[in-house]
Amino acid sequence: MGRVTTNTADLWHHYGRARAASDRGVPDGFYWAWGQDAGPGAEVLGNLAGRCVGDLGAGAARHAAHLAVQHQPARVTAVDASPAQYAMATDLYGYLAPRLRIVHSDVAPHLHAMRGTYDVLYSVFGAIDFTDPRELLPAAAAALRPGGRLVFATLAHYLSGTPAQPDVVAADVPAKTPDGEEATMRRWVLQEHVWTKLLDEAGFTEITITVLPATAEGARTADTLLVSAHRPS
Numbered sequence: 342m343g344r345v346t347t348n349t350a351d352l353w354h355h356y357g358r359a360r361a362a363s364d365r366g367v368p369d370g371f372y373w374a375w376g377q378d379a380g381p382g383a384e385v386l387g388n389l390a391g392r393c394v395g396d397l398g399a400g401a402a403r404h405a406a407h408l409a410v411q412h413q414p415a416r417v418t419a420v421d422a423s424p425a426q427y428a429m430a431t432d433l434y435g436y437l438a439p440r441l442r443i444v445h446s447d448v449a450p451h452l453h454a455m456r457g458t459y460d461v462l463y464s465v466f467g468a469i470d471f472t473d474p475r476e477l478l479p480a481a482a483a484a485l486r487p488g489g490r491l492v493f494a495t496l497a498h499y500l501s502g503t504p505a506q507p508d509v510v511a512a513d514v515p516a517k518t519p520d521g522e523e524a525t526m527r528r529w530v531l532q533e534h535v536w537t538k539l540l541d542e543a544g545f546t547e548i549t550i551t552v553l554p555a556t557a558e559g560a561r562t563a564d565t566l567l568v569s570a571h572r573p574s
C-alpha cells in the first residue's frame with residue numbers, strides 16, 4: 342500500500358488506544374521524560390493551587406487528570422485537535438469536570454481566543470512538537486497572563502537517533518490513518534539553541550532547557566528536552 346499524506350484523516354486515532362482499554366485510572370505521577378517513568382514531575386510547573394492551567398495536545402488527558410486531582414488548580418484545560426483523543430479523554434476523565442475541562446480544538450485558535458487567560462501552559466510531546474513553532478509560540482505567549490509560564494517536553498533528537506535540526510525545519514514522520522494506511526505528519530525536532538531563539542522571538546524570557554537522558558537503551562528511546570520560559574511580568 343502506498344504512503345499517503347492527508348490533512349483530513351485522524352492520524353492520532355490509534356495512539357493510546359490499547360492502554361485506554363485497560364487503564365482508566367488517574368495517574369499517581371506526572372512525568373516529562375520520553376520514557377514516562379522517571380525524572381522531574383509536576384513541581385516544574387510551580388504551585389498550581391488556584392491557577393488556570395492548559396495542556397497543549399493533551400491526548401487522553403492523563404497528565405491533565407493528574408493535575409486536576411492532585412494539585413488543586415482552579416481549572417486544567419486539556420486541548421486536543423484529534424477527534425479520537427478528545428473522545429478518549431472525555432470517556433476516561435469527563436467525570437472530573439469542571440476542574441478538568443476537555444476541549445476539542447486545534448491549539449492555535451484556542452490560544453488566540455484565550456488571550457491573557459492562562460497562568461501555566463504545558464505540552465508533553467504534544468502540540469508543540471507537531472505545530473509550526475513560529476505560529477504556536479507567539480500564540481502561547483499571548484494566551485498567558487503577564488508572569489505566566491510555558492513548560493514543554495520535546496524530543497532532543499529523532500527516534501532514529503538522527504540529531505535534531507539546527508534550523509526551524511520540520512520532518513515528515515511516519516503515521517497511520519484510522520484504516521491502518523501509512524501516512525506522514527510533520528514533527529519539529531529542534532536543537533536547544535533553535536528553541537531558545539524561537540522563544541525569545543515570541544517574547545518569552547527566563548528560558549531554560551534541561552536535557553533528561555533516556556532511562557533505557559534501544560530503539561525508539563530518546564533523550565528529552567525539558568523547556569521552560571516565562572511571559573514577562
Ligand SMILES: C[S@@+](CC[C@H](N)C(=O)[O-])C[C@H]1O[C@@H](n2cnc3c(N)ncnc32)[C@H](O)[C@@H]1O
Nearest residue numbers: 398399400421422423447448465467468471472
Ligand atoms: C504524542 S501525542 C501526546 C499526547 C499527550 N500529551 C501524552 O503525553 O500522552 C500528541 C498529541 O498532540 C495533539 N496535537 C498535535 N498537534 C496539535 C494541535 N495543533 N492542536 C491540538 N492538538 C494537537 C495530537 O492530536 C496528539 O493527541
